[in-house]
Structure formats: structure tokens, C-alpha cells
Amino acid sequence: MAAGQQKTRTTRIQARNREAILTAALEVFSTFGFRGSTLDQIAEVAGLSKPNMLYYFGSKDAIHAELLAGLLDTWLDPLRALDPEGDPVAEIIAYVHRKLEISRLYPRESRLFANEILQGAPRIMAALAGELKELVDEKAAVLKLWADAGRIAPLPPHHLIFSIWALTQHYADFDVQVRAVLGEGHDPFAEADAFLDTLFRKLLAP
Amino acid sequence: MAAGQQKTRTTRIQARNREAILTAALEVFSTFGFRGSTLDQIAEVAGLSKPNMLYYFGSKDAIHAELLAGLLDTWLDPLRALDPEGDPVAEIIAYVHRKLEISRLYPRESRLFANEILQGAPRIMAALAGELKELVDEKAAVLKLWADAGRIAPLPPHHLIFSIWALTQHYADFDVQVRAVLGEGHDPFAEADAFLDTLFRKLLAP
DNA sequence: GTCTATACTCTGATAGAC
DNA sequence: GTCTATCAGAGTATAGAC
Secondary structure (H helix, E strand, C coil): CCCCCCCCCCHHHHHHHHHHHHHHHHHHHHHHHHHHCCHHHHHHHHCCCHHHHHHHCCCHHHHHHHHHHHHHHHHHHHHHCCCCCCCHHHHHHHHHHHHHHHHHHCHHHHHHHHHHHHCCCCCCHHHHHHHHHHHHHHHHHHHHHHHHCCCCCCCCHHHHHHHHHHHHHHHHHCHHHHHHHHCCCCCHHHHHHHHHHHHHHHHHCC | CCCCCCCCCCHHHHHHHHHHHHHHHHHHHHHHHHHHCCHHHHHHHHCCCHHHHHHHCCCHHHHHHHHHHHHHHHHHHHHHCCCCCCCHHHHHHHHHHHHHHHHHHCHHHHHHHHHHHHCCCCCCHHHHHHHHHHHHHHHHHHHHHHHHCCCCCCCCHHHHHHHHHHHHHHHHHCHHHHHHHHCCCCCHHHHHHHHHHHHHHHHHCC
16 A cells, blocks of 8 residues: 555546546536536536546546547447347347346436437437447348348338337336326336337337 | 508518528527527527517517417317218318428427427426316317217227327428438338328227 | 627636645 | 636627618
């Protein structure tokens, strides 16, 4: 311990502050979008002064970029896990449940993503047309094989994937509307979980 | 004609400018959200000077409020048209097509709405929990009657309506992502129209 | 009705003391 | 590493000439 502490590592505080900043920024950016958010807001939520925050991330752009960087992978992992060797219906249903679970656990990340797309995806267009399209095309090919083999209903595979995204993300992105319409005494995500299970089982039946 | 022109009516120019401002504001607000949009942007798109624009609408808030005011009715009309006396499946399918057509024709309005909800619906929460909930509850009751009579599959009616919203609005709000993933040579809305027709026919079959 | 000029506030970012 | 002070630019809104 005595001689152990390095000059360039105050890791304890640094790590905690970086984390606090990113958490606060996620909260604010996901609600107001990039341009609608201010460093003042983020600093206040993070419990730091504005200059101190800028000591960790050099600019507003840098904070936002850091958040987006980690986002796409988190978003794609559930789709990556779809196994071409598994049972078709079970695999797709499992994907739906995973995606809905992510909407439930990470609604702010979902809204951050939605905000970015709504604004024309200026900062992740390349990833959409590259990494994302590549993965979707690959999994769509699997879906098509399953359909051709008569193991699931013959549906346009890309739109089948879109429908999973739309239905699961809706419960995160439009949460406030869902709750306003349902009123008291509901558990939107639990109900959605059962409903989407039914929906996709009926849809996929050959 | 000669003595007809009133002092308080320069209606020609006024009407044209108001229209230009609202159109420009819709374009900008729907992309950047309320706080992310600036009067400079809107004025430039509208082809007016900033002070001149503020002569027509006293403030940024006033322009945004004007847009939102007209929005909810446009949004609810297709659902209002759902006829309890009609054929259940045909009525619901027709609603799906109407809603998708609105996404195709008015994507900016859809994104304006999405932005508002994403931000927690600060300006239309009352309408969501009031007018919107009321209409949805009414139509959900119709769906339930149809389900109880065995004329459509037994599904949670509110979530059935949510699924229609999610699937149709996705093609407007996430248009840029849909197109990036599909690549060249696709007509997203035409494909969606066919896909959603298939989807809901299978889903609703008793 | 429309413009130029401007008041005043907010916002992102930096300097420099501690 | 963290703070106070501060700057330059952008942002909303208004005053007042034409």
C-alpha cells in the first residue's frame, strides 16, 4: 500500500465521477435530446460543478459520444444471440422476451436511441447502414430459411424484425403514454410480455 | 369590393405567413424537439426575419402550442372512425391501414408527437390522460365485446391498440433506420402495408 | 407589416487560484 | 482534482425606425 499508489491513477474518485457524469448525462440526453440538453443540467444531476465535469470529458459532444458508443452493442446483443440451429419459434419468441426485458431495464438507453433516430441519426447513421444492417441481413437470411422450410409462417424477414423492435421499444419510449392510457393498477411490461408472446406465436405459426 | 377591405384584416399575407411559420416550425420542432429548436432555424426555413415571425406568434412557446393543439385530433380521428356496428376484422384492419397512411403522409407530425412523448409529454399529458384515454377506453370496450362474442381472438384490447400504434408509427418515427437497414430498392410503406395486413389478420383470427 | 438594432439571458468552454 | 470567475457566442424577445 505504502509505495503502491501510482501518480497517474486516482482511479477510485475518477471512476466514480465518470460514472456519475455518464449516468446523469444519460438521464438528461435521453429526455431532451442532444441539443435540448445543457451541461448545467447534467452537472447538477451528477452533483459536480460544470468545470469539474469538463475536466473529465472535454466537451458536451464527448459525453454524448461516449454514451452512444456503448449503446449499439447493447442493442444488438439480443439479436446476435438468435441461434440458427435452435427451434425457430422458440428462438424468435426468446428474442422478443429479451428485447422487451431490455426495454424494461434500460428505458433511458432506449429513449436515447430513439432521440438519435428521430433527429435523423446524425451521429450513428454509419453504424446503422454498416454494423446494424449487416447483422439484420444475416439474421433475416436465417428467418427466410426457416420460412422456406415451412417451420415458420412465410413473412418478410426484415419487417418481422422491425415489428419486434417497434412493439418492444414502444413500451420504453412511449411509457408515459402507455401508463396514461392504461390508468392505475397496471403493470405495462408484465402485460406486454404476455401479449407479445401470444402475438408472435400466432403470427409465426406456419 | 371598393369599400369592403377591413382595417383589421390583411388576411392574404397574414394567412400565408402564418402558414409558412407553422410549416417551418413543424419541420424544425419535429426534428430537434422543443428545446433543441431555435427561432433562427424556424425563421430561416419560413423565409422570414425573426422579429417578423414573432409579430405573428408572440413567442416560441406559442408556435409550439399552436402545432400541438391541432395534432391530437388528427391523431385520434382514425380511431374514432372505428365502427362498433361494422365487421370486426374489417374494421380493425381498416384502422391499421388508415394509421399507416397517416404515418406515410404526415411523418413530421408523427415525429413531433413522438418527441413530445419521449420528453415526458409535459405539454400534452392532460390530453393523454383525458381525451385520449377516454376514446381508447371506449374503443377497447368495443374490442372486448367482439372478443367475448368470439368474432376476434381474445386479446387484451388496450395492448392490441398499442400494437397498432407502435407498428404503424415506427415506419414514420424510425424511417431513417428502416431505410438504412433495408437498403436501396425498397418502398418501406408499401411493404409495411402488406405485412401489417397479414400480421393483424392472423392475430385477430378467432 | 417588416426591418435593423439591441437588451438580456443562457450555454459551452477556459483561465487560474487553491 | 475542484472551485470561482469569466469569456465569447448563441438564444429569446423587444424597441423603434420606416
